[in-house]
Amino acid sequence: MTKHALLIINPISGTRSKNGLEAIVAERLGLQGFNLETKTTGKPGDAFNWAREAVEEGVDIVVSAGGDGTVNEIANALAFSSTALGILPFGSGNGLARSVGIPQDPLAALKLIEAGHIITADRGIVNDKPFYCTFGVGFDAAVSEKFAAMKKRGRITYIRSAIREFFNYQSQPYAIVIDGKVITEKALLIAVCNAPQYGNNAYIGPKAKLTDGLLDITVVHADNPFHTLLMSMDMLTGMLDKNRSIGTFKAAQLTIVRTHEGPVHLDGEPMHMGKHLNILCQKAAVKVFAPEKQHDFTPFISPLRAVLDDLRYDVMDKFRNLR
Numbered sequence: 001m002t003k004h005a006l007l008i009i010n011p012i013s014g015t016r017s018k019n020g021l022e023a024i025v026a027e028r029l030g031l032q033g034f035n036l037e038t039k040t041t042g043k044p045g046d047a048f049n050w051a052r053e054a055v056e057e058g059v060d061i062v063v064s065a066g067g068d069g070t071v072n073e074i075a076n077a078l079a080f081s082s083t084a085l086g087i088l089p090f091g092s093g094n095g096l097a098r099s100v101g102i103p104q105d106p107l108a109a110l111k112l113i114e115a116g117h118i119i120t121a122d123r124g125i126v127n128d129k130p131f132y133c134t135f136g137v138g139f140d141a142a143v144s145e146k147f148a149a150m151k152k153r154g155r156i157t158y159i160r161s162a163i164r165e166f167f168n169y170q171s172q173p174y175a176i177v178i179d180g181k182v183i184t185e186k187a188l189l190i191a192v193c194n195a196p197q198y199g200n201n202a203y204i205g206p207k208a209k210l211t212d213g214l215l216d217i218t219v220v221h222a223d224n225p226f227h228t229l230l231m232s233m234d235m236l237t238g239m240l241d242k243n244r245s246i247g248t249f250k251a252a253q254l255t256i257v258r259t260h261e262g263p264v265h266l267d268g269e270p271m272h273m274g275k276h277l278n279i280l281c282q283k284a285a286v287k288v289f290a291p292e293k294q295h296d297f298t299p300f301i302s303p304l305r306a307v308l309d310d311l312r313y314d315v316m317d318k319f320r321n322l323r
Contacts, residue, residue, distance in 0.1 A: 171222035
């Protein structure tokens, strides 16, 4: 029986070329018995609507060729269905792909889909809005809001926006309610992590796992600028949970209460929400193609492995154009 796959391409995601991608995916998945249809997004919501139609039509897999926004739209449409998500990372952060262990080389990522190994990943929900990697309130939400308004995208632009915001942002008071217990904090930010990192190998919740039914909460306490800068280095090495400016918790459900409504981010996408933020983990929400061998996170070693993978792909990408 012929199997069916849908490839959804976001043509403006990231900076990597997508020339010839459709032909390669059709050829490779064709050898696995898949009949491929391809669609190219033109506006937000296209990927969600097409993936939802794919579920209704019984399509076996939907492949995302885009960034985190495209992945999230598709994952939301596929949630709690039998249709599996394949990820070809073409964004600047690629948070979910990195957290699952998908290589940053899209052709290597395609091999994972061919291999057919699937995990069923959790997702987070905040005030009925889903996220797959991180939900944030405070400094990181303010940076996401500023970054979204910029014409230029990419890693360097994000770092510049973060530096500018760092010298202006004032820490805020929060109450965190877990299992009826109230924890009050004056914090630079609170990150609720379903996965270990924001993207770009920045590990905000290094011990978070996508399949454990729990969320890891990282509270970055208000501190002096020097200690906060050291914290950012620990985030890149995977040692953040050892930093004295950090508090960590695990929970399946929690509420964050702040003094006023304002910006938040869901997987880096900014929006505004109210003072009460009700958050829960939905276990086993979406099927995702992933490496069969999942490496346990090891500080320094796991970040170094990821950086070397990025460098290897960057070199390879200079000598080929998906041919």
